[in-house]
């Protein structure tokens with residue numbers, strides 16, 4: 001049997017929703033779904049006019065999700081602490097035993113500092129409407145939460161959200177942007193000073209790694225559609241996570257990141273150390289030579305080893321056992337290659353996602369070592385607010401959760417694109433080389449946006 005087209009699917013979803021009032025609900029959170037015919041998710045999302053809009057595609061899975069609207073919105077502003085976050089998380093988890101209910105969102109890089117206003121220190125959404133693809137199966141899903149509203153109210157709100165759905169339109173090709181200006185924070189001169197400070201033996205002795213980053217603001221003559229840009233980016237780095245969160249028309253955060261924070265399946269946890277960078281070669285032979293030089297390089301292998309060490313140390317108290325690759329391998333992207341080590345653990349019973357995030361995030365791949373001293377340095381010296389850049393984005397649910405590290409990311413605003421890139425500064429780091437590494441990390445997105 002072929003899956004019904006969207007309009008038929010919407011009709012049967014509406015019927016299912018209307019009949020909900022005849023059955024008693026087991027859980028306060030109710031999910032209703034129908035199978036639909038194949039549909040391009042990002043094009044569907046770009047055509048919708050409801051906010052928030054979000055998209056998530058895991059790195060090694062055949063699953064992707066586009067979602068709009070809120071059934072429940074957990075927003076944690078500047079005055080929220082980790083204890084409050086964790087309590088809310090646990091309470092919410094108790095509301096459902098359905099493993100298909102997912103909360104999508106993110107946690108800022110620095111939970112003790114100010115963040116971007118609508119994104120907050122953390123924000124998680126149980127969407128009103130989701131479109132999920134699992135391999136070749138597509139589903140239209142709605143979520144209802146009757147813990148705070150009546151079933152009748154929730155059915156009415158969901159039907160109203162469904163009535164606002166728009167049909168997908170093919171994405172129009174992205175036009176190259178006309179660059180009106182570029183502004184880097186920290187500036188090139190300031191970068192040199194910062195690298196000097198961090199590599200100075202007196203500092204390096206107590207803080208062996210700080211991941212310094214830069215915000216590059218591009219002023220553009222025409223606004224760029226974040227979803228079209230994400231779709232193009234996805235085409236260039238298919239082996240990365242791809243995601244985006246847009247809580248209002250004015251701001252969208254998108255990312256095409258290679259880096260996993262963790263993937264949990266029941267109590268099995270998969271994480272990694274991804275750090276150490278070089279460029280791709282122009283041909284296979286040169287590419288291999290760059291990879292080998294990266295594997296042999298002292299500074300880069302040290303950058304990676306510190307991440308491996310810290311992740312293992314953080315996971316040990318939460319786990320029955322932790323296994324980590326002894327030797328790094330190469331992870332290739334369209335313009336750069338990284339050193340990579342896989343790490344696996346079996347979590348102790350009762351360890352929850354929030355504890356895992358608290359322990360791991362931010363890892364020394366984006367923060368530094370020791371965590372506190374590196375983050376303090378970043379907070380005081382970097383000169384801009386990281387917000388969700390280098391934060392943790394993904395989803396959690398009962399049996400499975402997955403979070404990516406939000407690097408290779410951009411905050412899209414009207415007539416402005418903010419790009420972010422960081423580099424691990426350790427003993428032996430040189431300002432010129434690390435600055436060039438930042439440029440290399442932006443090469444893919446810049447090649448999509450500009451004529452470069």
Ligand SMILES: C=C(O[C@@H]1C=C(C(=O)O)C=C[C@H]1O)C(=O)O
Pocket residue numbers: 211213259274275276277303338365366407408420421422423424425441
């Ligand atoms: C911080 C970023 O990347 C991190 C830094 C790397 C490095 O310095 O070699 C490599 C991968 C990431 O761990 C970024 O891309 O913004």
Ligand SMILES: [Mg+2]
Pocket residue numbers: 275276277303423424437
């Ligand atoms: Mg590096």
